[in-house]
Amino acid sequence: MSSLHRQERLLDIAGAGNPEELRKLREEEQNRLASVLSSSPVIQVIEELNELHDAVIVRILELAEIELARSGFGKPPVPYAYLLFGSGGRSEQTMSSDQDSGIVYGVPENGAEAERCCRYFRSLGRLVVERLVETGYPPCEGNVIASNPDWCLSIADWEQKLDGWFNEPSWEHVRYLLIVADGRFVYGDAELAARWKQRFYRDVLHQPVIAQRMMENTLRHKVLIGVFGQLLTESYGESAGSLDIKYGAYIPMVNVFRLLAVQAGIRETSTFGRIRALREAGKLAEQEAQEASEAFALFLRLRLMSMTKIENGQWVGTGKLPVKQLSHEWIKPLKKALRLGRKLQRQLEKGIRDRFGGR
């Protein structure tokens, strides 16, 4: 697609006045991307798709600020940054992604100010989430979302919270840290977001053993390929014969490169970006990086292919792909990619076990 079209669309979004308009623009653009998916490089489709999501989210935020001002809340009392987590944080959202988000805001000057900030940003979080639901983004099931007061804090509170998680790396806390690792600034004050991320990386550096806890937290999602090179598909139920692309291919790969990146102090949040940065830092050989990127691109493509559109224009997907529907020329590269995923997973496990010992 021409970059001219892209610019036009982004301008349309930036000028949209309400969630309905944005929803319509989003659907049109998603339909277009779906139709070119089979004939375009998946990296490009994912990039355009996430540019679209970002633009929609940014516009919703602008509209929400205006709406809050009109209803008497005034302007934001201190600078703030809106963060995306999960696939949004990794710039890997699909056509049917949900909302994972948080807010970090500047330090209020005094107690009265603190209360005002708290009230304002909680209202903002609630409003933005609500408007995004209207635009077709369902809320996060795990409640990692800006409307949840736990994920809407001042930078000082955030820093305290992060330190607490690092000091007591229980299963739950490590899960939060993994979420934070994928956090990405999308709107507001970029410096605030950078400071927030800086604290995470400072603590990781002080506590290298956290990598082991992170690994243990992600190990339950194994790459779904068996010892005979067979695809480990679902045995029962409506999705019998389907391969769980999301949890058996995509997520394990995300987990591997997140951990490698965090260990290397790399702040990229997209998996492609992490692979590239790891190669540049000399942590991955040229060939390895190339193969990993190709495998990941395939998983992303299959993940997009596992989504279908239902009547009201909504995209839904379980992330599971019926293997029978895959034509023959897909199976071989898929198995190759899965084997690579398994190899990487094991290498990482072994490396961390050698360093910190088994459990």
Add this chain to the structure above:
Amino acid sequence: MIKKSLLAIGALLLLFPTMAFAADGEPPSSSMGLNALWVMIAAILVLLMQGGFILLETGSTRMKNAGHVAGKTIFTVGLCSLVYWAVGYGFAFGPNAGDGLNAFIGFGDFFFNPAIAAGPDDAYPATNFFVFQLAFAAVSLSIAWGGFAERAKLSVYLIFTFIFAGLIYPIIAHWIWGGGWLAEDGAQDFAGSTVVHLTGAMAALAATILLKPRIGKYNKDGSANEILGHNQVFTSLAVLLLWVGWFGFNAGSTLAVGDGFFGYVAFTTQLGAAGGAVAALLISWLVKGKADIGVTLNGALAGLVAITASCAFVEPWAAVVIGLIAGLLVFFSMAFFEKIRVDDPIAAMSVHGAAGIWGTLANGFFATPELVEKVGVGKAGLFYGGGFEQLWVQIVSFVVCGAFAFAASFVVLWIVKQVIGLRVTEEQEILGLDLSEHGNYGYPEVLKKPGTTSV
């Protein structure tokens, strides 16, 4: 006072047991006494296997049917005993059939009325043999119930027990063990891979084909749903009970203490079971990526079923191989039956059918000349210079017995289906057979009868 003297006499009898027999004249041979004891112990062990079947079938099915599944086994063991006493035993072992008829069926000893003790030439009392054989018939019947589970009417259990224990099972037992035509051919089935297990499995297959899958087992697109049993601990305990009971089943089939050969049979039995359990867990782990407990349990049973025919005919290494292959076989067989949409909740067709066939066949490969001579049935197998002869006999025996058991069961059940129907109504099946057939749930505090309030 009376108590004390009784105690004294009892103690004296223990010290000088011959005193008690002194007045009876001719004492029976000591080997007869030992044989009798061993066969009775074995019979008790095999009867105790019903405890295994109760837990196996109940654990592998759902709570709402638990009372029915468990309790009906006690009923059918009772009914089976009466029917087998009245006619079944006579058709299997009755001595009065003419030469022509005897190839097909035994005749005589109906309403069995045995001598109260062994005669001077008997190896053991006829009563012990009867009880032992009856326990086998009951095992075969309980295997068949696997194919009926969670959807057949109670009345069908009643009718089928009559026909199966009275005729179908006795005919096959007669063919191989009662001097029938396969016995004359030298078919090797030491303790009943074919006679007991394949026969039961074929009846189960006929039943499940006629009954059709349980509600909710298959989706419209043909994919299967997993209907998990409600208690894996029951199922595991069941396997252990069956495993232990199997020592009576196999080692007891020597019917003699003699030179201690029964110990060898117990030994190969243990190796076969072990091989089955290990192979099944590993293959499910390798193929599915998760080690399946249900498959492992069925693997142990498949190892036992397979070694049942061959336990007295093969060397230790072969027993291990037979068990290992049975474990692999049961895994693939379960997947196969599920794929062809045969709903077999207890895996009876795989555990008792596929492994039963394999065990019978295995003799044709692994039977050693030395052991064949010892047991005195058939010839050595292919790997021991026996050529294909024994293998062919084994093939014929399982094909013919399997086909007969299937056809006879199918015809009987088909007629029952036409006349009174086999299956409970949809509503009854959803509500559970505990309620529809017996009026109360086996787990009354967990499952509430519709229209009642909790106490």
